[in-house]
Amino acid sequence: MKEDIKTTLGLMSLTExxxxxxISIELLESSKENVGRDxxxxxxxxxxxxxxxxxxxxKFNDLAAVNLVAKTExxxxYREKYGFIAIGGTPKMFVEELALKKIIKEFYGKDIS
Structure with missing residues (x-):
């Protein structure tokens, strides 16, 4: 019999x-075993x-944006892999429009035209 194992892979807190x-990503964490090279x-x-x-x-259609405050490292x-843009040389970053749709398509499997 196959055992059904439930585990948390990551978590996130959002504010609208x-x-x-x-939408602001207030907290974004992957579980310990899902960080790093291994x-x-x-x-x-x-x-x-x-x-x-x-x-x-x-919720917001083509006006939608997502932001976060990134750890420096x-x-x-966030810039290269997801297309986030830094705000004025600070760790505050955002994504909108085409980059937002690209993330949805690549990681969520949903094509938005």
């Missing part, structure tokens, strides 16, 4: 800012970010 058409599963953070992007797009990853 309806008047600004954005991670058990790939794309945990990407899937969580894509969930936030999809939620923003469903992760800024290049």
């Amino acid at each position: 800012f309806d008047q600004e058409f954005r 991670k058990k599963f790939e794309r945990i953070a990407g899937c969580l970010i894509a969930y936030a992007c999809n939620k923003a797009y469903e 992760l800024i290049p990853i």
Whole structure:
């Protein structure tokens, strides 16, 4: 008999800012075994970010944006892998429009034209 094992792969906390058409990622963490070179599963953070992007797009359509405050060492990853843009040389970053749709397609498997 196959054992059904349930485990947390990552977690995220979101805040919606309806008047600004954005969702803020307040917390984004992958579980310990899913971080670094020897991670058990790939794309945990990407899937969580894509969930936030999809939620923003469903709520705000083409005006949607997602932002976060990145740990300094992760800024290049958010910029290069996900298309986030830094705000004025700070760790505050955001994604919108085409980059937001690209994240949804790549990590959430949903094509938004």
